[in-house]
Amino acid sequence: MNRLPLILLLLLLTDLSAKAAKTKDLPPPNIIYIFADDLGHAELGTYGQRLIRTPHIDRLAAEGIKFTRHYSGAPVCAPSRCMLMTGRHSGHSYIRGNYEMGGFEDDQEGGQMPLYEGAFTIPRMLKGQGYATALVGKWGMGMPGTTGSPLLHGFDYYYGYLDQKQAHSHYPTHLWENDVKVPLNNQYVNVHQTLDPRSATAADFEVFRGKDFAPEKMGEKAIAFIDQHRSKPFFLYFASTLPHLSLQVPEDFRKMYEGKFEEKPYYGGKSYAPVMHPLSTYAAMISYLDAQVGMIMDKIKALGLDRNTIIMFSSDNGNTFNIGGVQPDFFKGSGELRGLKMDIYEGGIRVPLIARWPGRIPAGKTSDHISAQYDILPTLAEITGSKVPVTDGISLLPELTGMHNRQKTHEFLYFEYPEKGGQIAVRIGRWKGVRTNVRKDRNAPWQLYDLDADPRENSDIAAAHPEIIGQMQRITEQQHRHPHIMEWEFIDPKK
Numbered sequence: 220m221n222r223l224p225l226i227l228l229l230l231l232l233t234d235l236s237a238k239a240a241k242t243k244d245l246p247p248p249n250i251i252y253i254f255a256d257d258l259g260h261a262e263l264g265t266y267g268q269r270l271i272r273t274p275h276i277d278r279l280a281a282e283g284i285k286f287t288r289h290y291s292g293a294p295v296c297a298p299s300r301c302m303l304m305t306g307r308h309s310g311h312s313y314i315r316g317n318y319e320m321g322g323f324e325d326d327q328e329g330g331q332m333p334l335y336e337g338a339f340t341i342p343r344m345l346k347g348q349g350y351a352t353a354l355v356g357k358w359g360m361g362m363p364g365t366t367g368s369p370l371l372h373g374f375d376y377y378y379g380y381l382d383q384k385q386a387h388s389h390y391p392t393h394l395w396e397n398d399v400k401v402p403l404n405n406q407y408v409n410v411h412q413t414l415d416p417r418s419a420t421a422a423d424f425e426v427f428r429g430k431d432f433a434p435e436k437m438g439e440k441a442i443a444f445i446d447q448h449r450s451k452p453f454f455l456y457f458a459s460t461l462p463h464l465s466l467q468v469p470e471d472f473r474k475m476y477e478g479k480f481e482e483k484p485y486y487g488g489k490s491y492a493p494v495m496h497p498l499s500t501y502a503a504m505i506s507y508l509d510a511q512v513g514m515i516m517d518k519i520k521a522l523g524l525d526r527n528t529i530i531m532f533s534s535d536n537g538n539t540f541n542i543g544g545v546q547p548d549f550f551k552g553s554g555e556l557r558g559l560k561m562d563i564y565e566g567g568i569r570v571p572l573i574a575r576w577p578g579r580i581p582a583g584k585t586s587d588h589i590s591a592q593y594d595i596l597p598t599l600a601e602i603t604g605s606k607v608p609v610t611d612g613i614s615l616l617p618e619l620t621g622m623h624n625r626q627k628t629h630e631f632l633y634f635e636y637p638e639k640g641g642q643i644a645v646r647i648g649r650w651k652g653v654r655t656n657v658r659k660d661r662n663a664p665w666q667l668y669d670l671d672a673d674p675r676e677n678s679d680i681a682a683a684h685p686e687i688i689g690q691m692q693r694i695t696e697q698q699h700r701h702p703h704i705m706e707w708e709f710i711d712p713k714k
């Protein structure tokens with residue numbers, strides 16, 4: 220009898236057991252999740268961008284894994300953030316749209332729909348495992364005095380914007396720190412105004428630039444949190460406001476792109492702050508975000524935490540449309556994909572996902588695994604040994620660590636979005652079904668695209684595949700739950 224195969228199998232099992240034991244003995248990793256705002260996946264060098272420099276994010280990808288078929292939960296800000304934090308897709312999520320509770324002026328700051336009391340969130344889960352938890356950046360799910368304060372949802376500390384409307388200016392009069400309003404050295408300026416092209420001067424544009432750049436202040440707080448919690452496991456949710464409009468950035472960064480593009484001033488008229496150099500300012504905002512990613516990576520390395528820290532990078536939705544001086548076709552932030560922010564087509568919901576964890580995540584890997592941001596909660600649960608009561612996500616840990624044969628796959632991804640006419644999308648493997656204008660037309664037809672053959676969603680082949688359309692309709696009926704406010708109900712209004 221040939222005993223060699225049996226011996227080799229025993230050696231393999233022994234090696235796997237040793238690795239498992241070694242992994243079990245490792246301390247819980249620090250977790251940093253960096254969330255860009257309105258960043259298109261193709262606005263990063265590692266995803267094909269050629270005009271905007273992102274060397275640090277590119278290095279993050281080169282030293283880790285890059286996902287090419289990763290999705291946000293929604294094509295706009297607040298619901299996407301809710302789905303990330305709670306691990307639910309848009310048919311089950313408590314927040315499904317940007318429900319505004321106040322105005323733009325400081326004395327009318329009211330935030331968005333508050334997250335409900337007791338919601339199970341990533342920070343609540345990690346806090347239960349002994350993690351120090353912090354939010355630095357934009358929240359968008361409630362103000363102090365409501366059930367939505369970050370302090371009520373598992374964060375030990377937070378600093379930044381609570382109200383998305385306030386974040387339309389990167390030079391606000393204040394930010395928030397642990398439910399306390401913290402003044403900045405800026406005067407209030409209404410960013411949604413127009414300059415007269417016939418008389419506007421350079422000084423008129425300077426009105427929209429203050430002294431304290433909020434992203435800089437938030438970066439400082441992120442580094443301080445890392446420094447203060449170096450000796451215990453920590454979770455940092457760094458939710459940057461870049462490159463969301465308005466177009467504002469310190470001049471030293473803007474000058475990195477000076478003269479590289481033919482550009483004309485934006486005088487307003489399509490919302491957000493007028494700006495003298497819109498193209499170079501937009502590129503500089505992304506490079507500023509990139510520099511902050513580099514700053515965080517360097518800090519982790521300097522503290523000797525490199526091999527016990529997982530850093531993840533993504534964006535809340537696709538890049539923004541042609542407003543506020545942004546020209547999405549110029550930088551091609553959606554790549555060749557159809558749609559932009561607020562669209563359920565690929566360009567509105569396909570986002571970057573990069574993860575780096577030296578020694579655990581193999582370097583230089585690219586994954587075409589189909590995933591969504593509501594997978595992050597169960598992923599971090601598996602990494603930390605946490606229990607999750609309910610989630611629509613699937614842990615990505617096997618895919619992250621190179622154990623592809625153990626990675627479970629989604630039977631489908633489901634999206635519903637009540638704004639811009641009411642939109643629905645279902646992805647089943649290579650197939651993507653889309654319905655638009657559903658609020659007006661309850662019988663709006665399904666569109667069907669073969670994303671393998673037609674990633675641009677140009678050719679609707681629904682008529683040729685009624686069985687797939689039927690499957691997607693059944694998924695919609697199964698996955699849609701009535702939201703808690705009627706404004707978000709466009710699929711099955713209660714009688």
